[in-house]
Amino acid sequence: MAHPQIAIFDRLSNGGEPPRRLIFGQPTLLSRTMHDIRYHEGRDEILVTNPFAQAVLIFRGDSDGQTAPVRIIQGPRTGFNSIDTVGIDPVNDEIYIPDGPNIKVFPGDANGDVAPIRVVEAGADMGWRPSRGIGIDYVHDVIATDGTLMGEALENDDFKNPYRGGRDSVFVFPRLAEGKIKPLRMIRGDKTGIFGIRQMDLYPKGGWIVVAQITSGSVPIPEGTFVGIWGIYDNGNVAPRWKIEGKASNILAKPRGVTLNPKHKELLVSDMRLNSVMTFSFPEMFDTVAQPPPSQ
Amino acid sequence: MKTKNPQTRAWFLGALGLVMAASWVLIPGGSGQGLSLGGPRLVRIDSLPAIEFSSEMCAWMPAATTASPALFSMALQQRNETAVESREVLDRPPVRVIKDPFPTFSAVAVDMVNNEIVLQDENLFQIMAYDSSTNTPPTAALSEPKRVIGGHHTKMEFNCGLYIDPGNGDIYSVNNDTIDTMVIFSRDAKGDVPPTRELSTPHGTYGIAVDEAAEELFLSVQHASSVVIYNKDAEGDAAPIRMIVGNSTKMADPHGIALDTSRGELFVANYGNFSAYQPGLERGGGGGTGGAGRINGSGRFFPPSISVYPSRGDGDIPPLRVIQGPKTQLNWPGHIAVDEQRGELFVANDGGDSVLVFQVTDEGDVAPTRVITGARTQIKNPTGVTIDKKNQEVIVANMGNHRATVFPIDAAGNVPPLRVIRAAPAGQPALQIGNPGAVSYDTKRDEILVPN
Numbered sequence: 001m002a003h004p005q006i007a008i009f010d011r012l013s014n015g016g017e018p019p020r021r022l023i024f025g026q027p028t029l030l031s032r033t034m035h036d037i038r039y040h041e042g043r044d045e046i047l048v049t050n051p052f053a054q055a056v057l058i059f060r061g062d063s064d065g066q067t068a069p070v071r072i073i074q075g076p077r078t079g080f081n082s083i084d085t086v087g088i089d090p091v092n093d094e095i096y097i098p099d100g101p102n103i104k105v106f107p108g109d110a111n112g113d114v115a116p117i118r119v120v121e122a123g124a125d126m127g128w129r130p131s132r133g134i135g136i137d138y139v140h141d142v143i144a145t146d147g148t149l150m151g152e153a154l155e156n157d158d159f160k161n162p163y164r165g166g167r168d169s170v171f172v173f174p175r176l177a178e179g180k181i182k183p184l185r186m187i188r189g190d191k192t193g194i195f196g197i198r199q200m201d202l203y204p205k206g207g208w209i210v211v212a213q214i215t216s217g218s219v220p221i222p223e224g225t226f227v228g229i230w231g232i233y234d235n236g237n238v239a240p241r242w243k244i245e246g247k248a249s250n251i252l253a254k255p256r257g258v259t260l261n262p263k264h265k266e267l268l269v270s271d272m273r274l275n276s277v278m279t280f281s282f283p284e285m286f287d288t289v290a291q292p293p294p295s296q
Numbered sequence: 297m298k299t300k301n302p303q304t305r306a307w308f309l310g311a312l313g314l315v316m317a318a319s320w321v322l323i324p325g326g327s328g329q330g331l332s333l334g335g336p337r338l339v340r341i342d343s344l345p346a347i348e349f350s351s352e353m354c355a356w357m358p359a360a361t362t363a364s365p366a367l368f369s370m371a372l373q374q375r376n377e378t379a380v381e382s383r384e385v386l387d388r389p390p391v392r393v394i395k396d397p398f399p400t401f402s403a404v405a406v407d408m409v410n411n412e413i414v415l416q417d418e419n420l421f422q423i424m425a426y427d428s429s430t431n432t433p434p435t436a437a438l439s440e441p442k443r444v445i446g447g448h449h450t451k452m453e454f455n456c457g458l459y460i461d462p463g464n465g466d467i468y469s470v471n472n473d474t475i476d477t478m479v480i481f482s483r484d485a486k487g488d489v490p491p492t493r494e495l496s497t498p499h500g501t502y503g504i505a506v507d508e509a510a511e512e513l514f515l516s517v518q519h520a521s522s523v524v525i526y527n528k529d530a531e532g533d534a535a536p537i538r539m540i541v542g543n544s545t546k547m548a549d550p551h552g553i554a555l556d557t558s559r560g561e562l563f564v565a566n567y568g569n570f571s572a573y574q575p576g577l578e579r580g581g582g583g584g585t586g587g588a589g590r591i592n593g594s595g596r597f598f599p600p601s602i603s604v605y606p607s608r609g610d611g612d613i614p615p616l617r618v619i620q621g622p623k624t625q626l627n628w629p630g631h632i633a634v635d636e637q638r639g640e641l642f643v644a645n646d647g648g649d650s651v652l653v654f655q656v657t658d659e660g661d662v663a664p665t666r667v668i669t670g671a672r673t674q675i676k677n678p679t680g681v682t683i684d685k686k687n688q689e690v691i692v693a694n695m696g697n698h699r700a701t702v703f704p705i706d707a708a709g710n711v712p713p714l715r716v717i718r719a720a721p722a723g724q725p726a727l728q729i730g731n732p733g734a735v736s737y738d739t740k741r742d743e744i745l746v747p748n
Contacts, residue, residue: 001402001418001454001456001472001473001730001731001748002402002403002418002456002472002502002630002646002679002695002730003402003628003630003646003677003679003695003728003730003748004628004747005728005748006745006746006747006748007727007728007729007745007746007747007748008738008743008744008745009394009743009744009746010742010743011742011744012392013392013394013744014393014394015393015394016395016396016397016398016724016725017394017725018725018727019727019746020743024628024647024677025627025628025647026567026568026599026600026626026627026628026647029569029597030747031549031567031569032472032473032500032518032731032748033500033519033733034733034734034747034748035733035734036733036734037734037735037745037747039737039738039740039745041738041739041740044740046736046738046745048747050569050595052518052519052521052548052549052567052569052570052571053549053569053570053571053595053596053597054571054590054592054593054594054595055595055597061738061741062741066627066647074593074595074596075593075595076593076594077593078593079592079593080592080593080595081590081592081593082590085734113593198733199733199734199735218474218475218476220421220448220451220453220475221448238383239383240383241383241384242383242384242386243383243384243385244386244388245385249387249389250387250388250389250390251389251390251393252390256731256733257732257733257734257735257746258735259734259735259737260737261737261739261742262739263739263742264742266391268735268737268744269390269735270732270733270734270735271732272474272732272733274395275395275396275419275729275730275731276393276394276395276729276732277393277394277732277735277744277746278390278392278393278394279390279391279392279393279744280388280390280391281388282388
C-alpha cells in the first residue's frame with residue numbers, strides 16, 4: 001500500500017470519522033507490511049515490526065504524528081531475518097517475535113542489538129513449523145501460534161490444504177518452552193475450516209484463542225473467511241466454539257486482524273478487502289471459560 | 297462534469313452498502329448469504345457447559361514447561377478427542393464500522409492523446425478516468441469520473457502504480473500487494489472487466505516506468521529492494537530481462553521510479569528500510585517478509601534517498617549518484633516523475649505534504665530547486681505525481697484528502713492549484729486505511745490501533 005501509518009481511533013468511532021491520532025512519516029521508521037501490532041498496557045507502549053529493516057519498533061502509547069520510536073530492537077545479535085508480527089506477554093513482560101521457523105522471546109525492556117532470552121525452534125524434524133500469528137496465555141501458561149505440519153507428520157496427515165501459505169493449523173505449547181519442541185495440542189483439519197489464518201489474539205482469563213482467517217491472500221474475495229474462537233484445550237479436528245463468517249450480513253469480507261476489548265466485551269476485526277475496522281459485541285466469550293476435556 | 301450537493305452521511309451509508317453488495321455479488325457462490333443488515337439472528341440454541349465469571353478470578357491450569365514428543369504424537373492420533381462443547385456459527389453484524397467510503401488516490405497518470413487524468417483508487421480498488429479539464433467547484437460534493445474500472449474480475453487490489461501507453465492509451469495498473477499481478481486494460485475498458493493482459497510480478501511491486509523507444513517496462517519491488525525490467529509486451533509468467541538488485545545498489549525499500557531517456561538514466565525513490573543480501577543470492581529476490589537470501593540481523597535504517605542508475609544497468613551495480621540528506625527534505629518519497637525538457641525531477645513527498653523539485657543532475661545533500669507545499673496547495677500526503685507535457689502541468693495524487701491537484705509546471709511555494717479533482721465532500725476526512733493487516737486495542741485510552 002502506498003502510505004504506511006498507524007491510525008488511532010476512539011473506541012466509539014464509526015463510519016468515516018477521522019482518527020484521533022496518526023503515527024506516520026520518516027521519523028517513525030515505519031514501513032508497510034505491519035502484520036501485527038500490540039499495545040502493552042503495563043509499559044504504555046505500542047509495538048510493531050519493520051520487516052524490511054528487520055526491526056521491532058516500540059512507541060510511547062501516546063505517540064502522535066511524526067514521532068520516533070522510543071526503542072528499536074535490531075541488529076546482528078537479534079538474528080532477525082523474516083519478521084512481520086509481534087506478541088506480548090504483559091504479565092511476565094516479554095516480547096515474542098516469530099522469525100521464520102523460530103519464535104524469539106525478548107524481555108519487555110529490550111533495546112538495541114540484543115539476543116533473545118529464549119528461542120522456540122521447530123522444523124521438519126519436529127513435525128511442524130510456526131508461522132506469524134501468535135498469542136500468549138499467561139493464565140494457562142501456554143503460547144498459541146499458527147503454522148502447519150512438516151515432514152512425516154504432514155505426509156501422514158489426511159487433511160490436505162488446497163491453499164498455499166502454510167497457515168492452516170493452530171499449535172499450543174508451553175509458555176516457557178525453549179529449543180526444539182513439539183506442541184502440546186494442535187487444531188487442524190476440515191472441521192476447523194482453517195486454510196489460511198492471520199492475526200491471532202488470546203483471552204487468557206477465559207482461555208480463548210481468537211483468529212482471523214483470510215483463506216488466501218492472493219484471492220481478492222476468497223471463500224471461507226471467518227473470525228473463529230477456539231478454547232485453549234481444543235485439540236484436533238474441531239470446529240470453532242464460535243464463528244462469525246465472512247459474508248455481507250456480517251459486514252465481513254477478508255478479516256485479517258483481530259483483537260479484544262475485554263472491558264467492553266468487544267471483538268475488533270480489521271478487514272483487508274474492505275479497508276475497514278469492525279467492532280462486534282461479543283459478551284458470551286468474555287462471560288465464559290473454556291473447559292478442559294473430562295480426562296484432564 | 298457532474299456534481300452533487302453535500303450529503304455526507306447518506307453518501308457513506310450508500311457507498312458502504314454498494315461496496316459490500318458488490319463484493320458479495322462477486323463472491324463465487326456467495327450471493328445466497330443474504331444482505332440483511334439487521335440485528336443478530338438466532339441460529340441454534342445449545343446449552344452452554346461453561347462457567348459464568350463471578351469475579352476477576354478465573355480458572356488457572358498450570359502447564360508443563362516442556363512438551364514431550366509423545367504428547368504431540370498423541371495429539372496427531374487422537375485429534376477428535378477434544379472437549380465436547382457447543383459450536384455456533386453466528387449471524388452477527390458489527391456494532392460499529394470504521395471505513396472511508398470514498399476513493400483514495402494513490403497514483404496518477406495522464407492520457408495526453410485523449411485529454412484524461414487517470415487516478416488509482418487504493419481504497420476501493422478501482423481506476424478512475426476524468427476529463428483533464430475537470431475542476432470540482434468548492435460547493436460541489438465531488439466530481440464523478442468519466443469511467444471507472446473496478447471489481448473482482450479486474451484483479452485489482454492495493455493498486456498503487458499507474459502508466460498510460462502514449463500510443464494506444466492502454467492502462468497499466470500495478471498491484472502492490474496480495475495479487476502479485478500487473479494488469480493492463482484497453483483505453484475504453486469500463487466496469488468489472490477482466491484485464492486484456494496480465495503479467496505476474498514479484499511481491500511488493502510499487503513503481504512503474506516505461507522506455508517506449510526501447511520497449512522496456514521497469515517495475516520497482518519493495519520486498520526485494522530491486523528494479524525488474526521486462527519487455528514492454530511481457531505477459532503471463534514472463535521473466536525479467538534484467539534486474540538491478542543487490543547490496544551495491546543502495547536501494548532500500550524502493551518506491552517510485554522514473555526514466556530520463558534523454559540521459560539514459562533511471563531514478564529510484566527509497567524510503568531507507570534496508571537489510572543486506574547474502575552475496576550471490578540477490579536474483580532470488582528474497583527479503584522483506586520472505587527472508588530467503590538475506591543476512592540475519594543485517595537490518596538498518598538509512599535516510600530516504602533518490603538513487604540514479606544507468607537505465608541499461610543490470611545486476612548488483614552502484615548508483616551513478618544519490619540525492620540524500622537533511623537539505624533534501626525527503627520524507628517518505630512516493631512516486632516520482634522526470635520532465636526531460638526542463639531537466640527536473642518531481643517527487644511526491646508523502647510525509648512532507650509537498651512536491652519536491654530537483655535538477656536531474658543533483659547529487660548529495662542538496663536542497664530542492666523549489667517546493668510546492670502549504671495550505672493553499674491542498675497537497676496532503678501526496679503519493680502520486682506526473683507531468684502533463686502537453687499542457688505543461690504537474691498533477692498530484694493526494695492520499696490525505698481525496699483530491700488530485702493540478703499546478704503549472706513551474707509552480708513553487710504555497711500556491712493554489714489550477715484545478716482540483718475531488719472525489720469526496722470537502723470536509724470528509726481521508727482515513728487512508730490500506731490493507732489493515734492487524735488491529736490492537738489501547739486499554740488505557742480506549743482507542744483502536746490500526747496499522748497499514
